[in-house]
Amino acid sequence: MSFLHDYVYYIGAFGLVAVGLLILLVKRNLIKLIIGLSILDTGVNMLLISVGYITGGTAPIFSRPGLSEGGMVDPVPQALVLTAIVIGVAILALALGLAVRFYKNCGTLDLRTAKELKW
Amino acid sequence: MRLAVGLILLAVIGVGIAVSLGGIPFGAPKTVIGDHYVDSARDDTGATNVVTSVVVGYRAFDTLGEVTVLFVAALGLGAVLAAAGGGGGRSGVEPASLILRVGNAFLFPLILLFGAYIFSHGHLTPGGGFQGGAIIASAFLLVYLSSPGKRISATRARATESLSGLVFVVVGLLGLTLGAHNFLANFLPKGVPNTLFSAGIIPVVYCAIGLKVGSELAGVVDGLMEETG
Amino acid sequence: MVSPVVLLAVPLGLALCVPLVGMASRKAAGFVPVAASLFNLVVSVGLLPDALEEPIVANLGGFAPPFAITLFAGPVGVLLSALVALAGLAVSLYALSYISEGPTIRYHTLYTLLLVGATGVVLTGDVFNLFVFFEILCISSYALVAYVGDRAGTEASIKYLIQGALGSALLLIGIGLLYGLFGTLNMADIAARMGSVDPGPVFVAMVLIITGLGVEAAIFPLNAWLPDAHSSAPSSISAMLSGIAIEVGLYAVVRMVFTVFGASSMLMFLVFMGFLTLLVGELCAFAQSNIKRMLAYSSIGQMGLIVFALALATVHSVTGGLFQLVSHTLSKALLFLAVGYMVYRSGSMEISSLEGMGRRMPLTSFAFTVGAFSLVGLPPFIGFPSKFLIVRSALAEQGVLLQVLVGLLLAATVVEGAYFLRVIQTVYFKKGRQQEARREAPAVALFSMFVFVVLIVVIGVYPNLISNALESGASELLERADYVRSVLG
Numbered sequence: 079m080s081f082l083h084d085y086v087y088y089i090g091a092f093g094l095v096a097v098g099l100l101i102l103l104v105k106r107n108l109i110k111l112i113i114g115l116s117i118l119d120t121g122v123n124m125l126l127i128s129v130g131y132i133t134g135g136t137a138p139i140f141s142r143p144g145l146s147e148g149g150m151v152d153p154v155p156q157a158l159v160l161t162a163i164v165i166g167v168a169i170l171a172l173a174l175g176l177a178v179r180f181y182k183n184c185g186t187l188d189l190r191t192a193k194e195l196k197w
Numbered sequence: 198m199r200l201a202v203g204l205i206l207l208a209v210i211g212v213g214i215a216v217s218l219g220g221i222p223f224g225a226p227k228t229v230i231g232d233h234y235v236d237s238a239r240d241d242t243g244a245t246n247v248v249t250s251v252v253v254g255y256r257a258f259d260t261l262g263e264v265t266v267l268f269v270a271a272l273g274l275g276a277v278l279a280a281a282g283g284g285g286g287r288s289g290v291e292p293a294s295l296i297l298r299v300g301n302a303f304l305f306p307l308i309l310l311f312g313a314y315i316f317s318h319g320h321l322t323p324g325g326g327f328q329g330g331a332i333i334a335s336a337f338l339l340v341y342l343s344s345p346g347k348r349i350s351a352t353r354a355r356a357t358e359s360l361s362g363l364v365f366v367v368v369g370l371l372g373l374t375l376g377a378h379n380f381l382a383n384f385l386p387k388g389v390p391n392t393l394f395s396a397g398i399i400p401v402v403y404c405a406i407g408l409k410v411g412s413e414l415a416g417v418v419d420g421l422m423e424e425t426g
Numbered sequence: 427m428v429s430p431v432v433l434l435a436v437p438l439g440l441a442l443c444v445p446l447v448g449m450a451s452r453k454a455a456g457f458v459p460v461a462a463s464l465f466n467l468v469v470s471v472g473l474l475p476d477a478l479e480e481p482i483v484a485n486l487g488g489f490a491p492p493f494a495i496t497l498f499a500g501p502v503g504v505l506l507s508a509l510v511a512l513a514g515l516a517v518s519l520y521a522l523s524y525i526s527e528g529p530t531i532r533y534h535t536l537y538t539l540l541l542v543g544a545t546g547v548v549l550t551g552d553v554f555n556l557f558v559f560f561e562i563l564c565i566s567s568y569a570l571v572a573y574v575g576d577r578a579g580t581e582a583s584i585k586y587l588i589q590g591a592l593g594s595a596l597l598l599i600g601i602g603l604l605y606g607l608f609g610t611l612n613m614a615d616i617a618a619r620m621g622s623v624d625p626g627p628v629f630v631a632m633v634l635i636i637t638g639l640g641v642e643a644a645i646f647p648l649n650a651w652l653p654d655a656h657s658s659a660p661s662s663i664s665a666m667l668s669g670i671a672i673e674v675g676l677y678a679v680v681r682m683v684f685t686v687f688g689a690s691s692m693l694m695f696l697v698f699m700g701f702l703t704l705l706v707g708e709l710c711a712f713a714q715s716n717i718k719r720m721l722a723y724s725s726i727g728q729m730g731l732i733v734f735a736l737a738l739a740t741v742h743s744v745t746g747g748l749f750q751l752v753s754h755t756l757s758k759a760l761l762f763l764a765v766g767y768m769v770y771r772s773g774s775m776e777i778s779s780l781e782g783m784g785r786r787m788p789l790t791s792f793a794f795t796v797g798a799f800s801l802v803g804l805p806p807f808i809g810f811p812s813k814f815l816i817v818r819s820a821l822a823e824q825g826v827l828l829q830v831l832v833g834l835l836l837a838a839t840v841v842e843g844a845y846f847l848r849v850i851q852t853v854y855f856k857k858g859r860q861q862e863a864r865r866e867a868p869a870v871a872l873f874s875m876f877v878f879v880v881l882i883v884v885i886g887v888y889p890n891l892i893s894n895a896l897e898s899g900a901s902e903l904l905e906r907a908d909y910v911r912s913v914l915g
Contacts, residue, residue, distance in 0.1 A: 088218050095214075095599070096207050102592055103203035111588060118595050125599060129606040130231070133224035138235055138247035139323065140390070150247070152231035153238075155605065157251040158554055161263045162598055164327055165561050168270030169591050171417050172568055175274040176584050178421070183577045189584070213630040214599065220627035221606035228609030230493055241489070258486045258495045262546065262558035265438060269539050269562060273569025276532040277583075355445050362442040370435055372488075380431040382488035 087128040094121025108177045108187040112170065119166035123159045130155030243387030244320035244396040252325065253399045257381040261365060263327075264406060268362060271413045278420050293343045301343035308336035316407030320396040326403040330410025337415040341422050349419060354412045361409035368398055368405075429484050430499040433469055433507055434546055437462040441538035448531035455531045459518040459538045466511035466545065470504050477504040478898050481912045483551070491914050492615045498551035498913060502748070502899035505892075506548040506677060509752060512881075513669050513759050514541045516874040520763050521662045523868040524770075533573060540566040540666060544674045551913060553601055553686070554611050556678060557594070564590050564642060567671055571659040582654035589641055589651045597638025603631040613686050614913035617906055620688060632687050639682065642675030644729045646703040653710075656722035657775070661766025664718060668725040669759035673751050676729060680736050684903050696737035701831055703730025708838040712845045716775045720845060721761055724801065727838065728754045734835070735816045736903075738823065744900035745893065746815030752885075752892065753800065753812040760797035760878035764790050767867035768853075777849055784854035790867050791853050793875040798846040800882045803839060808882045811889040813839070 082089070098118025105111055130152035138150040177187065184191055226232070234255065238247045242254035252260055293301075316329025340347055372382040381398075388395030440462040448455035476482060481500035485491060499507075518537065525533050539562060546559030568590065572583035601611075607623050608616050620628070641648045652672075656664045683689055683696070707727025714720040732754070735747030767790055772779045784791045800807035803814075820832045866872065885891055902909065 084223055085218075088223060092211065092214060095595075096211065098595075099207055099210070099592075100200075100203050102588065103206065104199050108584070115588070115591050115595075118592070122595050122598050122602070126602040126605075128223065129221055129602055130228075131224055132226045137323065140239060140245040140247070141322070143391075150235050152226075152228055153234055153247045153251050154228065154231050154611070155602070156248045157256060157259075158602075158605070160248075160252055160325075160327065161259055161554075161558060164263050165266050165558070165594075168266045168561075168565060169587070169594075171270045172273045172277070172565060173584070173587055173591070174421065175277040176568075176572060176580060176587065179277055179572070179575070180580050180584060183580055213633065214603070217603045217607070217627040217630040220624055221603070228605075230610050233493055255487060255489055255493055256495055256554075259555055259558050261438070262555065262562060265441075265539060265542065266558065266561050266565060268442075269536065269566045269569065272532045272535055272539075273565065273572075276529045276536065276569055277572050279529040279532070352449060356449070359442050359445045363439060366435055366439040366442065370439075373429065373431065373435075379488035380429065380435060380484075380486050 087131070088125070091121050091124035091128055094118075094124060097121070106189050108180060108189055111189065112173045112177060115173065116166070116170055119162070119169075123162055123166070126155050126159050126162065239390055242383065242396055242399065243390055244399050245391050246320055246322065248323075249320045249325055249399060249403075250396075253319075253402050254383070257369070257402070260402075260406070261369065261381070264362060264365060264409060267410060267413055268358070271358070271417050274417055274420055278423070292345065297343045301339050305336055305340060308339065309333055312336065312407070312411065316403050317400060318393070319403040320399045321391060321393070326406025327410050329403075329407040331414060333407070333411030334414030334418060337411075338418050341418065349415060351416070351419070354416045354419075357412040358409055358416070361405040361412070364405040365402055365409075368402055372398070428469060428473070430473065430482055430497050430504075430549055431484055431486065433466055433549065434497075434542060436465055437538055437542050437545070440465075441535055441542060444535040444538060445531060448534075452530060455534050456518075456522045456525075459534050459541070460515065460522075462538050463511045463514035463518055463541060466541070467508060467515055470508035470511055473499060473504050474501075474508065474895065477501055478895060481902065481909075483913050492610050492612045495555050496551040496612060496614075496913055497549050498613075498909075499549055500899070500902045500909075500912075501895055502677070502902055503549045505748075505752075505895050505899055506674070507545045509755055510541060510544045510548065510670050510674070513666065513755055516877045517662050517665050517669075517759065517763070520665075520766075520871045520874040523870050524662050524766060525660065528573065528575065533570070536566045536570050537663075537666070540570065540671070544670050547674050547678055551613050552611055553604060553613055553616070556681075557597060557601055560597075560639070560642070560675075560678060561594060563671060563674065564594065567655075567663075567667055570663045571655045571667075573660055573663065574658070576658075578654070578658040582651070582658040586651040586655045589648070593638045593641030593648070595638075596634045600631045600634030600638060603627065603634070607631065612913070613681075614910045616686050617688065618910045618914065620686075628687070632683070632689060632692065635682055636679055636692075639675055639679045642672065643679050643733075644672045644675070644703070644726055645679070645699055645733060646706055646726070646730065649703070649726050649729075652726055653719050653722045656725065657716060657718035661718070661762050661769070664721075665759040665762035665766075668722065668762060669755040672725065672729055673732075673755055676732060676736075676751070680903065684739075685906055685909050688906050690739070693737045693739050697734055697831075700730045700733030700735075700737055701834070703727070704734060704835065704838055705730070708841045712841050714845075715777055717765055717769070717777050717780065717849065718762075718775050720777070720849075721758065721765065724842065724845075725754075725758055727842070728758070728801070731813075731816070731835070734831075735819070738820060739904065740819055740823070741897065741900050741904065742815065742819035742822065744903055745896045746812060746819050748896045748899050749812035749815055749889075749893070750809075752896075753808040753882075756878050756882050756885075757797045757800040757807075757809060760793060760875060760882070761801070763871065763875050763878070764794035764797065767871060768794070771865065777852055780849070780853050781856040782853075786864055787866050788864070789872055790875065793872075793879055794853065795850055796879050796882060798850060800886070802843045802846055805886065806883065807886040808889075810886060811893075
C-alpha cells in the first residue's frame with residue numbers, strides 16, 4: 079500500500095499515457111484520435127514532471143529573501159515540460175486543421191474511408 | 198482484434214516503463230545540474246524565478262526552437278485551411294447574449310492587461326511569455342464569441358508575429374557580437390534581483406515571446422473560426 | 427572562424443522575414459529560401475576544413491558544458507549540414523517555377539523552417555534540443571505534405587501526423603527516463619555516465635527513443651506512412667522528404683545508438699531490421715504502377731541498406747553507409763525533381779502515362795536516367811563506389827550469415843535495376859499516345875536537376891573528393907571517448 083502511495087504520480091501519469099495510446103490504436107473517428115493524442119501528451123508531460131519532484135521541496139522561485147536553496151524541486155523538468163506543452167499544442171492545432179479539411183473533402187470523419195494505405 | 202493488439206502492446210510498454218521507473222525513485226534528489234541551476238541562477242542570470250532562468254537563460258536555444266515550432270504550426274494551419282477553400286461565412290450564427298457582449302466590453306482590456314502582467318513579470322513570478330501569450334489569445338477568443346462579425350487584421354497579426362520573432366533572433370545575435378561572444382548570452386545589466394528591471398535580456402525576450410505567441414494563437418483561432426462558422 | 431550557431435540563427439531569421447517580404451511582393455518571397463540555403467552552404471563548406479581537424483564545440487549562452495546546450499559541429503555534422511544546404515538550394519530553385527498555386531508564401535516559409543529543423547538535428551549535442559529541432563522538421567513536413575489541397579494529400583498527411591506524433595510522444599518518454607536516470611541532458615555527459623546506471627532501465631529508454639526516431643527514419647515496421655506521404659506531396663517536397671528528412675532521422679538514430687548509448691547489443695538487431703527494410707522496400711517498389719509510390723518504396727529500401735551498413739559498425743562499413751546516404755540524397759532528389767515535371771506534363775502519376783517522354787522532354791528524361799542508374803549502383807555514377815564499399819566491408823566480416831545477407835542484398839539490387847529499367851524503357855522506347863511537340867521543363871528546374879547530375883558524375887568518377895571527410899565522419903561516430911573528450915574537456 080505504501081508502494082501505491084509513493085508511486086501514485088507515476089501510476090497516474092502512466093494511466094493517462096495508456097488511455098491515450100489505446101484511443102490512438104483502437105478508435106477510427108478523427109476527432110477522437112486527436113483527443114487521444116491530447117491525452118497522451120498530457121500523460122507524458124505529467125510523467126516528466128513527476129520525475130523531477132523532490133520530497134518536501136517547494137517551487138524554485140526566490141520570492142522572499144529568506145528562502146534557502148536546499149528545499150526546492152528540480153527546475154529542469156519544469157522547463158522541459160513548458161516546451162513539450164507548446165509543441166503538443168502546435169501538433170494539435172495542425173491536426174485540427176487537417177481534420178477540418180478532411181471533413182470538407184470526404185464528408186465524414188471516419189478514418190476507415192482513407193483507403194490508400196496498402197502494402 | 199485491434200483492441201487485443203492494443204492491450205498487448207500497452208502491457209509491453211507498461212512493463213518496460215515500470216522497469217525503467219524502478220531506477221528512478223520518486224521524490225529523491227537525483228540530478229547534479231538541477232542543484233547547480235538552483236544555486237547559481239541568481240548570480241548567472243539575475244532572475245529570481247529559477248525555471249525562467251533555465252528556460253530563457255541556460256536553455257534559451259530550446260525556447261527559440263519552441264517558438265519556431267509554434268510558428269510552423271500556425272503557418273501550417275493557415276496553409277491547410279487556405280487550400281481547403283474559404284469559410285462559408287458566419288451567417289447562421291445567432292448574435293451573442295447581452296451578458297456576453299457587456300462582459301466582453303468590460304473584460305477584454307483587463308484580460309489583455311493580465312496577460313501583459315504575466316509575460317513581463319516572468320522572471321519574478323510563475324509565468325512567462327507563453328502563458329501570457331495564451332491569455333492574450335483567449336481575450337481575442339472572447340471578442341470573437343461575443344461579436345461574431347469582428348476579425349483582427351490578418352496583416353497586422355502576421356507582421357507582429359514576424360517582428361517579435363525577429364526581436365528574439367536579433368537579441369541572440371547581439372549576444373554573439375557583443376557581450377560574452379556567445380549566441381543568446383546576456384549582454385544587458387542584471388540589475389537588482391526581485392525588481393522589474395532586472396535579469397538582463399530575460400524580460401526583453403519574454404515580452405517578444407508574449408507578443409508573438411499572443412498574435413499567433415489569435416491568428417490560429419481566427420483561422421479556425423472562419424472555417425467552421 | 428564563425429560559430430556554427432549562425433547555420434541555425436540566420437536561416438531562422440530569414441524564415442521569419444519571409445511573411446514580411448511576401449507582403450511586399452509574392453514572387454520575391456521565393457528567393458529567401460534560396461538565400462538561406464546558399465548562406466548555409468557557404469558557411470558549412472567554409473567550416474569543413476576546421477571541423478575535420480578538430481570538432482567545433484559551441485556552448486550556447488556562454489555557460490559551461492553540462493549546464494548549457496552544446497552544438498557539436500564535427501565532420502559528420504558539418505558534412506550533413508552542407509548536404510542539407512546543397513539539396514535545399516537546388517530544390518528551392520526548382521520550386522521557384524514549380525510552386526505557383528496556393529499559399530506560396532507559407533510554402534516558402536515552411537520550406538526554410540524544414541531546412542532549419544534538419545540542420546538543427548544534425549548539429550546538436552543535447553538530447554532535448556534534438557527533440558525540439560526534430561519536431562520542427564516533422565511538423566513542417568506534415569504541413570507541406572498536405573500542401574496540395576486534394577484528398578490524397580490530406581489523408582496522407584493525417585496518417586503521417588498521427589504516426590509521427592505517436593513517435594514523438596514515445597521519444598519524449600524516453601528522454602524523460604534518460605533525465606531521471608542520469609540527471610543531465612547533454613549527450614557527452616550521458617555517454618560519460620553510462621556505466622554508472624543499471625543496464626535494464628537504460629535499455630527501455632533506448633528502445634523508446636529508437637522507436638520514436640525510427641518513425642521518421644522509416645525503419646520497418648514504422649514506415650507505413652511513407653509511401654502515401656511521399657507520393658501525395660508536391661514533387662519538390664517529396665525530394666526534400668526522401669532526400670533529407672528521412673536521412674536526418676536516421677542520423678539521429680545512429681547518433682543516439684552509437685554515441686549516447688554505445689549499445690553493441692542493439693547493433694545486430696539493427697542489421698537485421700535494416701536488411702528486412704531493404705527487402706520489403708525493393709519488393710514492394712517492383713509491384714507499383716504509380717511512379718512516385720515506386721520511388722517512395724525505393725527510398726524505404728535504400729534506408730534499409732544504409733541502416734544495414736551503419737549497424738555493422740566497422741570504419742569501412744560506416745564510411746560506406748555515410749557514402750550511400752550522400753548518394754541517395756543526390757540521386758533520389760534528382761529523380762523526384764525530374765518526375766515532378768514529367769508527371770505535370772503528362773497529367774498522371776501512372777508509369778504507363780510516361781510513354782514517349784524521352785522524345786517530349788529529352789533533358790529531363792536524361793536526368794531521370796542518370797538518377798536511376800546512380801541509385802542502382804552503376805559506374806561512373808556516385809552509387810557505384812558507395813555500394814561497392816558496403817559490399818566489400820560486409821564481406822570482410824567473418825560469418826556465413828553475413829555472406830548470405832550480402833548475396834540477398836545483391837539480389838535486391840537486381841530487383842531495383844529491373845523496376846528502374848522498366849520505367850526507362852517506357853520513357854524512351856514506347857511511342858507516346860499523343861504526338862506532342864517537345865516541351866521541356868523550365869530553365870530554372872533544368873538548372874537544379876543538372877546541379878545534381880554534375881555532382882553525381884563528378885563524385886562518381888573521383889570518390890576521393892569526399893571519402894576522406896566520410897572516413898573522419900565514420901571514426902567520429904564510432905569513437906565515443908573522443909566525442910566525450912571534445913565536449914567535456
